[in-house]
Amino acid sequence: MSELITVGLGTRAYDIHVGTGMLARAGALLKPLLSKNGGKAIVPVVTDSHVADLHLAPLMDVLRQSGIEARAIVMAPGEVSKSFAGLERLSGALLDMEIDRKGLVIALGGGVIGDLTGFAAGVLKRGVAFAQIPTTLLAQVDSSVGGKTAINAAQGKNLIGMFHQPRIVIADTALLKTLPKRELLAGYAEVVKYGAMGDELFFEWLEVHGAAALAGDEAANVRAVAHSCRMKADIVARDERETGDRALLNLGHTFGHALEAATGFSDRLIHGEAVAIGMALAFQLSVKLGLCPGQDAQRFTRHLKAIGLPCTISDIAGARPSAGELIRHMAHDKKVADGKLTFILLRGLGQAFVTSDVPLEAVKEVLAA
Numbered sequence: 001m002s003e004l005i006t007v008g009l010g011t012r013a014y015d016i017h018v019g020t021g022m023l024a025r026a027g028a029l030l031k032p033l034l035s036k037n038g039g040k041a042i043v044p045v046v047t048d049s050h051v052a053d054l055h056l057a058p059l060m061d062v063l064r065q066s067g068i069e070a071r072a073i074v075m076a077p078g079e080v081s082k083s084f085a086g087l088e089r090l091s092g093a094l095l096d097m098e099i100d101r102k103g104l105v106i107a108l109g110g111g112v113i114g115d116l117t118g119f120a121a122g123v124l125k126r127g128v129a130f131a132q133i134p135t136t137l138l139a140q141v142d143s144s145v146g147g148k149t150a151i152n153a154a155q156g157k158n159l160i161g162m163f164h165q166p167r168i169v170i171a172d173t174a175l176l177k178t179l180p181k182r183e184l185l186a187g188y189a190e191v192v193k194y195g196a197m198g199d200e201l202f203f204e205w206l207e208v209h210g211a212a213a214l215a216g217d218e219a220a221n222v223r224a225v226a227h228s229c230r231m232k233a234d235i236v237a238r239d240e241r242e243t244g245d246r247a248l249l250n251l252g253h254t255f256g257h258a259l260e261a262a263t264g265f266s267d268r269l270i271h272g273e274a275v276a277i278g279m280a281l282a283f284q285l286s287v288k289l290g291l292c293p294g295q296d297a298q299r300f301t302r303h304l305k306a307i308g309l310p311c312t313i314s315d316i317a318g319a320r321p322s323a324g325e326l327i328r329h330m331a332h333d334k335k336v337a338d339g340k341l342t343f344i345l346l347r348g349l350g351q352a353f354v355t356s357d358v359p360l361e362a363v364k365e366v367l368a369a
């Protein structure tokens with residue numbers, strides 16, 4: 001059971017292979033990229049210690065069987081590695097392996113490893129190719145596709161980064177079986193995002209099959225991941241550098257980032273959970289502004305609840321962040337143009353659009369409700 005999606009970016013086009021057990025094919029899929037790149041060099045596999053314990057050995061075996069000599073670089077798990085210190089450690093390790101400009105670096109992990117490795121590869125010797133083997137649902141449906149790479153700065157997340165497209169994405173949905181339930185659900189928020197943003201039929205499919213996908217139904221998983229990747233690939237092919245449509249992928253993220261900031265980027269609220277609440281708030285704001293039927297907003301929230309995702313600010317544990325505090329965080333967010341807040345709003349399920357024409361008062365009311 002597998003699906004193939006191509007990201008149509010001309011000379012930088014690449015394939016996304018989604019399937020159960022796809023890791024077993026990694027050697028065969030990566031080999032052609034290596035021989036084109038001159039051959040015999042050792043291939044670095046960058047991962048974190050959680051993923052290394054669970055999924056590194058099978059990948060190394062598969063690579064060895066294909067005659068690829070690989071060596072692992074194991075980073076600390078978590079956002080802490082997406083830092084200048086993490087970049088220094090990783091690029092030092094890559095240079096020690098004497099990787100040259102014809103080399104290929106493999107990222108095996110979640111969005112943290114993918115973002116860090118992509119960035120390190122992008123700046124190493126002015127640009128080395130890299131491959132994504134995403135191991136979280138979030139990484140499979142979102143961060144591994146589209147070429148955004150970054151590390152964090154003291155001033156904020158993802159502020160030091162570049163566009164650097166991978167040469168291939170290999171998404172094995174079987175790897176998701178070891179993912180903690182909370183991480184899986186958080187990744188699912190990004191899956192729902194694709195339906196809410198641009199595909200009502202996909203949303204409808206998720207209402208029926210989403211629970212099965214989350215429970216480990218392989219066919220449902222492959223379909224959900226592949227469809228999400230296809231939607232992201234289409235948008236990225238149209239608007240690689242986010243001058244237009246790509247911004248639609250930020251549905252729920254203006255609110256979501258403010259909620260993450262207000263809860264200190266802590267365990268109280270992880271990214272996907274913040275996005276889930278953020279999307280529900282975007283629906284409410286759209287209804288309040290008379291843009292979206294209330295029924296669509298209710299239907300959206302009903303699905304989040306059914307699946308076990310939070311959908312209101314009061315679902316967050318601990319002290320409730322105030323509307324004022326959240327607005328202050330939004331004003332600091334990167335999506336501020338000319339002092340106006342930019343939002344992705346909805347005309348209905350599957351009909352997101354970008355606007356910077358939102359009265360602050362309405363935003364406050366939604367945040368205080």
Ligand SMILES: NC(=O)c1ccc[n+]([C@@H]2O[C@H](COP(=O)([O-])OP(=O)(O)OC[C@H]3O[C@@H](n4cnc5c(N)ncnc54)[C@H](O)[C@@H]3O)[C@@H](O)[C@H]2O)c1
Pocket residue numbers: 048049050051054077078079082109110111112113115135136137138139142143144145146147148149157158175176177178179180183271
């Ligand atoms: N580049 C982009 O377009 C883009 C898009 C969205 C998010 N991001 C970035 O992605 C990052 C978040 O990614 P994430 O949610 O994957 O977090 P993550 O990489 O930190 O992974 C979450 C946790 O799951 C563990 N893990 C990973 N795979 C596992 C598996 N198969 N089984 C068990 N445990 C596993 C990790 O070790 C980690 O502890 C953020 O830094 C965010 O900024 C980037």
Ligand SMILES: [Zn+2]
Pocket residue numbers: 142190253271275
């Ligand atoms: Zn996100």
